Each structure stands twice: as C-alpha cells, then as structure tokens.
Amino acid sequence: GWPIMIDVAKVAIAHALYSFDQLYDYKIPEELLERIRPGMRVIVPFGASNKETEGMVMETVRIQPKGKLKTVKRIIDEKPVLDEQMLDLVKMMKTRYMCTWADAYRCMVPPGTSVKVIRTISLTEKGRMSDENLSDRFQPVIEALKNNNDTLTYNKLRQCVSIDRLSEVLKKMQEEGLVETFDQVQQSAREKTAKVIKKAVTDEKIDELIKGDFFKNIKYIRFLEVLMQVPYISTADAGKTLGISNYMMNRLVDDGLAEYDTVKVTRSPLFDIHVEGDEKKHPNEQQQQAIDGISELFGQNRFHSVLLYGITGSGKTEVYLQLIEKVLNSGRQVIVLVPEISLTPQTVTRFKSRFRRGIAVFHSRLSQGERYDQWMAVLEGEINIVIGARSAVFAPLPRLGMIIIDEEHENSYKSDKTPKYNALEIALYRCKSNDAMLLFGSATPSVNTWYKCETKRMHKHELTMRATEGGMPKVEIADMRMELASGNHSMFARATVEALKETFASGKQAVILLNRRGYSQYVLCTDCGEALMCPSCSLTLKYHKSSHRLICHMCGYTQKMPVDCPECGKKSLTIPGIGTQKAEEELMKLFPDIRILRMDMDTVTQKDSYRKILGDFRAKKADILLGTQMVAKGHDFPDVSLSVILSVDSMLYNEGYNAVEKAFQLILQASGRSGRGEEQGKVILQTFNPDHYAVQYAKNQDYKGFFQYEIDMRKLLEYPPFCNLGYITVESEDDKFAEFIAVRIKSSIDANYMLKGITTVLGPVKAPVERVADQYIWRIIIKSKNLNSLIRLMNGIRLDVETNMKTGKYRLSTDINP
Template identity: 45%
Template sequence: MKYVNVAIDNNTDHTDVLYTYGTELEDIRVGDKVRVPFAMGNRMKDGYVFQVMDELPETIKGLKLVASRVEEISLSEEAISTCSWMRKRYLCRYIDAIKCFTPAGSSSKRGKKRNPFSDMIRQPSEPKQLTLEQDKALNEIIQPMNQNKHEVFLIHGVTSSGKTEIYMQSIEACLKKGKTAIMLVPEISLTIQTIERFINRFGTERVAVLHSKLSMGERYDEWMRVKNGEVKIVIGARSGVFAPLENIGIIILDEEHESTYKSDMSPKYDTFEVAVKRAMINQSIVLLGSATPSIQSYYRAKTGQFNLIRLTKRYNEMPLPSVEIVDMREELKGGNKSIFSIALYQGIKKCLEKKQQVILFLNRRGYSTFISCRNCGYVMKCPDCGISMTYHKEDNEASCHFCGKKSPVPKICPDCTSKYIKYFGMGTEKVEEVTATLFEEANIARLDLDTVKKKGSIERVLKSFHKGKIDILIGTQLVAKGLDFANVGLVGIISADVSLNIPDYRSSERTFQLITQAAGRTGRGNFPGTVIIQSYTPQHYAIEAASHHDYEDFYQQELILRKQTGYPPFCNFFQLVISSKDEQEAKLMAEEVGKFLRAKSGRKEAVSILGPQPAPINRVNERYRYQILIKAKLGTRKQYAKEIAELKQIFFVKKKSSCLLSVDINPYSFL
C-alpha cells in the first residue's frame, strides 16, 4: 500500500490543508486526480495528489482509502510544484491554484472534436529577413536556450520594430530542440492576429489556443490536445501560462506592461511571476517585450536582474509618427465646444480624402459617464456598489461598469422631483454618434466591451478594418494595443487625461503607455503616420514624453517620484480588503486586523501600514469594504505574507465571522 497527501476540491478555507489517504494503486503519482471519501458523511470528493509516500510518518487512526483515479485529467509534477508555490506567494487556497491548471468544460458526449480554427484558412509564410538589431537580439536569446539555462530577457523595442518576428524565430529554435513554447498576449482581441500569424508560420497541427472567449467545449478540447502532447505551441491570454505543456523551452509575454497580466480574481497571480517559476523548473527562457515596459521591469533590466535588448528602429525603416498636442482649454477659449479640436477634425478629413484609415481612442466606454440632476446635484449611483452609473444610449439604460448592474434612467430626480436629469461626460458611444454626424460619408465602427459581447465580434470588426471596409475605428484600449494595420494614417487620442485622473500611483505610467501604444498603431505601412493628442493638461511630463516617443525621459522622471514616495519598484504593496454585509462588522474587523499587523511589525514598520479606511469603492454586491494597505520594504515580503497567513487563520478561519478577507499583492488597481 502507498499513502498520498491530497488537496480536496472544497471551496472553503476551513479545509485548505492536505489530507492523508491510503491507496492500493501502486503506480499513483503526484498530480493524479482522485476520488476520495471526505468528512464525516464520507461524501465522494475530487482531490489532487500532492505527495506520494511508501510509509506513513506516524499512525493515523481511521485512515481512509482512495476510491478511484480519474485517468483523463491529471497534472504534471511541475504543475503541482507551481501550485504549492502559488499558495504561499499569493496566499490562496490549494484548490484555487489547481483550478488554474485544470480544464474548463468537458468532453463532447458525441465524441466530436470542437476546433476554434475551423474557419481559418492557412496562408503559409516563411521567416522574414531580420535586421541587424533583430538578428543580434535573436542570437542573445538562443544562446542560453541552447545551454538549457534559465534567463529572463526584456526586449524594449519601439512600436513596429519587429518584436513578433523575433518571438516566432525564437520559438522555431525552441521547437528544433524538441521543446515547447507558450506565447501570451494581454488582450483576447490581440490573440486573433497572433493566431493567424502563428498558424500561417507553424500550421494548425502545432498550435493550440487557450483563452476565455472560446466555448467551454473548445477550451476543453484544446486543453486535451496540449495535455496529450499533440501541439508544441500554445497561444493565449494570461491563463495560457498554465497550459499543460511539458519540457517548456520559452514563455513569451508580449506587451508585458499590460495590467491584464495581473489576475483580479483569486488566486490574484502575476502572470510574469508564474511564467518565471515554470521557466525556472524547466530551465528555460522568459521573454518580455514592449515599446513601453513597466517601470518595474525596466528597473530590473537596468539593474541587471534581466537581460535588456533594445530595438531602436522600425522594421520598415519608416519614421515614428509625428505628434501634435492640442490644448483643449485653448479650444474652449476660441469657442470650440466640440469633442473634436479643429486640428483633429481637419486631420480626419484629410485622411478620408487620401483613402487612409483613422483610429480614435478614448479609454471610456458608454455614452455619458454619469447622470445628474442640474437642480439639486443628485448623481445616479449603483445601489450595490455606490459608484456613478454610466449612461448607454444604445440600450437606453444606466450601467454599473464595476458589477454590471443595469437600471432604467429616471425621468424625474428621485431627490427633488425636478425634470432636470441630464447626461454629463462622454464615452466611446457618444464619440461614435458625433463622428457619424460630422463625417456622414465614412464607414464607422466601435470596438469596446459593449460591442464585443457576442462570440466572434472582435474578429469581425478587425477583419473588416483590415480589408478597408471601415474608415474610422473608435474604441477603448482594445484598439490601442498591438494591432498592426498598414493603412492607418491618423490616430486621434480624444482625451489623454482620462487615465491621469485615476487615484493610483501608476496613473502617469498608464497614461504614457496608452498614448505611446495608441500612437504606434499609425505609420506602419508605406507612409508616415500622424498622432493628435487632445488634453487639458498638455504640460504633464507623461504626455510630453509620449509626444516625443521618449521612454527614457519618462522613466527617469517617474523613477525619481517613485523613490521619493517609496512606491514600487522600491517596495511591495499588500492590499487587504475586509468585507461584510454589515458595515459596522466590516469596520470593526478591519480595525482588529490593523492592530494585529501593527503589533506584529513593530514601531519602525508600523508607519508602512495604512488604514483601515473605507475602500475607494466602498460597497460591491451589497458588501461593505474596508481596506488596509501595506508598503513592505524590499526584503520584507515573506515576513508580511507569513503574518497575513497567520491573521487569516485567527480572524477568518477559526472565528465564526461573516466577514471575508481578500489579499492582493502588488495590485494593479486599488479600487
């Protein structure tokens, strides 16, 4: 008989430990999925084997036996090792980490294979001739790969510098060594272009895709193709980092700076960190790429923790687009109350006359950003979250962009009964309406979360734009990242200030990145591009640096501020959110947690613990939220993680409290 330690598939902190069972299965191994009798009633539960032992270290009374093994679904030892690491790193449950590695959906009852590539026609492509910069970069990456040595590389390359070709040729070198590869992109909208390129280069038989927009059946079948060793390359959004590949040679994160690589649901993992963990176990390469690297990554590269590769020229030798900043305050003084400056209006007109395409970028969806009474100042807020609801004219309703709740718009003010209910601010829906009025002859489309709800809608819009059927594409950050269209002559950034006004230490960094990335969508063909940035704060250093395509200048200014304030990369942030349906209970529990942490950390470190205080969005789904922030100096992360794990047991597991604790380490949003 053998003995196994098993993590049970049970969604509670109270059973988040390993349970010991006996088994007659002599060939049982770490990673196997098993069925076991659990708890007093011996109900059958799924579990995953974390350890196999020939002998028990001590006698266990009433030892239960494994009932059966689920042959189809099993994990590798490397995956189980990564799960154990994630539990400590992100303070999550065993089962939360395991579910990252297991497939969604189930096998088809009819035995039919569901193929997400069924409509895709392959157009075989050959590797492109590399520039001197690209060739040098590729050789740097391949050298440690050939030595089976773990290294992290950061490619800082201007937009359209040919990073994707380096990715593909690095993967080709990896496949020649008999290894596998993971290619990650931050947005599902970008997977379409990436999939087409990779299938054209490598063929459908060697490529699988894993992301949440696939049907459950497609996701399951793709996972099984990977698990069974039928494919060598996996393309996906952040969840693709958990692909059940073995012998991984390279993991690539394109647009590595994007916040979507950080999970906002448990486990709140950082895709880059998981990639590095898997690459370390496999002795393989992690390759990051961006025109606007995160401050954190660039700092690590500059201090020698990563290998830095620079690509300073565009692949087609075209110059970077010319950039004009328009001060919208001056436009107002001149009597122009339109959402378009005179320069942007004329720029669009010229582009349309030349049969060139236009992208208009505004990182705010909906028609109006809030609904208010001009008589008493009432603002329509979500009853569950307490934040302003956005008006969507197309649906004639107000929507909460945080929890998704929808409500009809009142005809009279609920507070003062006046009829002066008006819509303020603007989103992409309003921009679309105004653009259609001003440019009646143009074919216009919108790409944001409201227009891409149906499966395949992103692909349809992007294909139409690629074929020239759309003249003006309006969108949120979905249109600002990674898209490669040769006929775009102008990018208009409607309001560069939207992301500057977010209460977050990264707001300047995000603004610089969004402007630079959006600007990079133009001038990718055979003619130079133009960018027009509209702003009410044109003198801000992030906007100034973006207009000059000067990442280094922005980085130096931002790093000085980060150092002065002690923000990352000079610390690690812990965000603890305590929530309850009873506001007083949430507040009292948060105060207890704060006292515990301050007592543990001592007087010197206590100043680094901020709060508790109401979270910026104080109520979500009828739960009141209180927040504690910890600025942990470098080198203290493990100690704080240990203390938080301890308080979790004391206050939330052992106590019968209705409060919930959510922990996020280095969050991308503090809302």
C-alpha cells in the same frame, strides 16, 4: 509487535474553504496501490456525511496512521494530469497568492474536467411502509420523496423541505434504514468522436478498378483518389466538400472498397483560420543581433530572462519566430503569451503560416470542449507551441524551453479572479525550474521590468528601427484650455476635427480612443490644467458625490470640494467624464455620412464579435474605430493614418500609483497604431495639461526619459519597485460593518504583524469604486520592503479573520502587487 505502516495519499479537497483547507490523509486501498500517483484526481469521502468529493493527490507516503483513516474510493484520471513540477507550482501558489489548494490546482488541470458529484436519496421499503408516528423531523422528508417517485437529488430535496441540518437528519434516517443515498459522478467535458470513412483495399487494387472502367460515375473515382491520399475523411466532410451522398458511401462500403470507423476528433479553433505559407523574412541588422544574442544565452541551457525592447513596428514578432524555430530544433517547447483576446487571430495566423503543425491556442472565449481537446493534445505530446492569454502559462508542456510574453506591461497578465496570480511570476517560476528562457517583449516595458534591466537582473536587446518605411508618426498636442477659452465646448478640438476631415478626404481611416467609461471621478481645473492631488501620496483625489468630498484612496486623506482652484485661484473646477456613446453621438453630428464602429465591453460580448469588428474595420467597412483601451492594442491596420486620444487627462489622473505609467504606455501604443503602412501617420493628444511630463515624453516618443523621471518619483514616494503593496479588502452589504471589520484587522496588524521590512500600514479607507453589486468595499494597504514578510502577514491575517471573526456577512480578499 511492530507498528503497522500503511500507504497513504495526501489529498487536497476540491471545494474546501480557506479555513479548513489542508491536505487530508486517506488510506490507499489494495486494488489502487499500483495505479495511484501524485498528480491524479480521486474521489474520496469527506466531512461528517462522507459525501463523495473530488480531490487531488499531492503526494503518497508510507506512514503509521494516527487514528482510523477513511479510504480513497476511486481514481478519476488514468494518468497523472500534473507532473512533479506542476505540483510544486501548486504549493508555491497556495502560499504566494493566499488561495486554497484547489484554487491553485484548478488552474492546471484540463479545463472542463472538474467532477460534479450528485447525491440521490431514495426511500427504502421500510421507509415506504413507515407510519405517521415517526419523528417530526423525518416526516417531511418522507412526504417529499413519496410525492416524487421515492427518489430525489439532495439539492431538489433541500428545495422541497425546510429543515435545518438536513444532512444530519438524512444520516439518522439512513441508520434507521428508512432511506438510502447514492453518489453519482459526472464529468463535464467529453471527448468528441466523429464517423469517418477510409479505404479498405490497396491503392493498386483501386487503380486497377479505375483503369478497368469499373465505375460509371466520375464522382466515385474522384472520391477514391482522395481516399488514397488521406488516412480517412469524416463522412460529414465527404458530404459537404466533395458532394458524396450517403448512398454512394454505403455502396463503396458494401462493395468492400471502403469502411467506416469512429475517431476521436479535436475541436480545434485553428481550423477557421485559413493560412498561406509564410516566407521567412530576412532580418535587419538589429533583429539579427537580437536573434544571435538571445540564441547564445538559450544555448547555455540554464535560466535567463531577457527583455526585447522594440518600438512599435520594429519587427519583434519576426525575432520571436526565428527564436522559436531554434528552440524547437533543440527538441524543446514554447509557450507564447499575448495579452487580451484581441490579439489572437493575427498572431495565430503568423505562427501557423510559419510552423504548420503542433500549435495549440488557449483563450478565454473557446468553448469548454475546445479547451479540453487542446489541453489533452498538449498532455499527449502532440503540441510544441502553445499560444494564448494568461491562462496558457499553465500549459503542461513536458519539455519547456522558452516562455515568450509579448507586451509584458499589459494589465491582463494579472488575474482579477481567485487565485489572483500574475502570469509573469508563474512564467518566471516555470522557467527557473525548467532551466528555460523567459523572454519579455514590449515597446513600452513596465517600469518594473526596465528597472530590472538597469540593475542587471535581466538582459536587454533593443530594436529601434521600424521594419517598414513609414517612420514614427507625428504627435500633436491639442490644448483643451485654449479650446474652451475660445468658446469651443465640444469634446473634439478644432485641430482634431480638421485632421479627421483630411483623413476621410484622402480615403484613410482613424482610431479614436477614450478611457473606460464612467470610471474617473477626478477634479480638474480647466484654466490651469492641474488636477487636485493628495498632499502626502501625490495621487489624484477622487470626488465622492454622496458626501461632496474628495478622498485619497491610498491613505484616506479627505477634504471638502473647494470652490476655487488651489493652484491658480480661478473658479474653473470641473469633473470630466465621457462615455463612448456620447462621443459617437457627437461624431455623427459632425460627420453625418461617416461610418463608425464602436468597440467597448458593450459591443464585444459574443465569442467572435471582436474578431468581426476588427475584421470589418480592416476591410474598410467603416471610417472610424471608436473605443476604450482595447482599440490601442497591437492591431495592424494598414489604412489608419490618424489616432486621437480624446482625454489624456482621464488616464493620467486615474486610480493607482502607476496611472501615469499606464497612460504613457497607452499613448505610445496608440501612436504606434497610425501610419503602419508606407506613409507617416499622425497622433493627436487632447489634454488640459500639455506640460505634464508624461505628455511631453510621449510627444517625443522618449521612453528612457520618461522612465528616469518616473523611477525617481517612485523612489521618493516609496512605490514599487521600491516596495511591495499588499491590499486587504473587506466587502459587505452593510457599510458600517465592513468598516468595523477593517478597523479590527488594522489593529490586529498593528499589534501582531510589524515584521521586518513592513514600513507603512494605510487605511482602512473606502475603495475607489466604493460600492459594487450592493457590496460596500473597504481596504487596508500595506507597504513592505520584504515580500516574504508581506506574504506571512497576509496569510496570518487571513487565518486570524477566518477563525476569530465569524460573525456577520462579509467577504475578505487579499492581493499583493495588483
């Protein structure tokens, strides 16, 4: 006879661990054949206990099965939530970011729709009647169930009884008919509905009644006039905004003039922003050139990537807005990514006032319900513009025409949670597969992006004129060596204190920026301003208190803490570090009647507190905004005339090969914060090393000069963009054990994975923050000229470790180009 062909779904299992993460074959039952499609989530029996589990159908095929297959139980999604392109993206992410299938697809399904399966166990009649002489292993289960009305969820039962391999015991008990199990599926986010009221007769009829003095109460007339203009109004709004009581609504319904209904409501986070219409601004010559040039590329309907390089205040947003209009007019859709939470309110307001409808906002502080509604609106085609932080890059727009990434140099586009994706890479992938345009915008582009433009792999348009009259701010350097030498031990230079006095006297505001608290542990000479560096990597050495040694976290070089400065021989070595609280205390002493707002991770925890802090500052409820990096980012404060960076050094000597680049960008951005109104602002940089190239280029606002210097350094030292960096991290509660595993991994790499393009394997070495939440962290760093070799190496090691090093408690994580 012929071999039997059957229809099979290849399913990715939601909670699979890396070691058994693969596509599993399930038979598609007759009744689901017509309905099941790739991109839908399903419930399937999984594992020895056949627990009902969520999975994603990656593809459907007709094959001749090897052995007996389990069957798909049911479908979760009525229509596919991922189209073919998104399924391809899932495949790409699995390889590129070394994650599980489910880690990847969860980024793309509507948030808050993941399914929880709750397994309940109940005693049967036979189990209830059973006597004492059952096996010892069954007895405790029966006891526990009897004490709880014969029924418990699996998790509760596990807490009640201490039995190894509980699921096997239950399986046996089920076979003997003592218990039965039942799986119940729960979904977390739900559609929200509201009760509404709408008119039940024609407008003519209502007019007639109004003219015929049918209504004695003017409120009825006003209410009906509203109902004639809108399809419906929610009963809550009718009560709140129009003052119509329930009694009045009931009366209108009884008289047959109105009727009640329930509608699906979208919890849109946009509604709390009230918007005036925004006039299209007339672009200046440079803006017009950029708009024309980029539109022409867009018109070719194939993939292009473009950098819009514009100094702070040069009007990049206006260019975005006019380009978006062109994309929408061509019938296509746009994703706009903005960094961090702090940019949303302003950005959204500008976009909303220009494009009244069809905008969705995604950011991490939305409630689950809000996110679900936004996502569904996108899937159903009601949305043409999605604005959001990095996760918005996955928005399932079917006719994607352009992705704009504003401030593309920002750290926050790289995810620090699994999967460790980079939104820029995902955007590139999506634009390529949609023949869409990828547009980067920045006043301080990343060295990587600029290098792409220099090597002609990307187009570039420049805006060099500030759109408003203020002109670029004046940058001053306060040499902290001189301050110390003349007896000023405060963290504020005298010039800074003077400038603050002038600012407050003229009724203006100041922004004061310091680096993340408690982070830098570098060693600095307060006499010559040099920090202690690693001789082979040219990176800052980190001081470790416990061993009183300095360590390089790239290659592992280590030395004792010296007494004298190796550069100038003086005994002036210190370990600087300031927290926002300390700075706030000192400011209060200097200016007792000045109002200070602090903005760091301590003060920005609730959903809207950052919006409130920025709003208060804009409304001049404070004179100083003091904070970490968050303060420097794209906010528009018309009354700020002074920005101070308290310790440029803590940024220059931070962790990582790109610390200097990050410091330079931050200085330039912070200087963009002052003088956004009509007059020129001022920026003060406090540093012990005023001759550092980044400080000098930043002072002259010379991005191109900085880029040239930095790219030469990187070429010399072989850092990105001239190589890819792979990090393998081992964490364990036991320091020695973590090191042991790291050493084994290193020798496995040396033996098996010296593939083409892999140039150096450094480490294992302790991570810069060597202990987090009681876990000790060790890492190995790999340099590779060839990205695919590096990905192959990392995936190989990952599987190797998961299968061969099962002993002990440790976590392994991998990351490429973090």
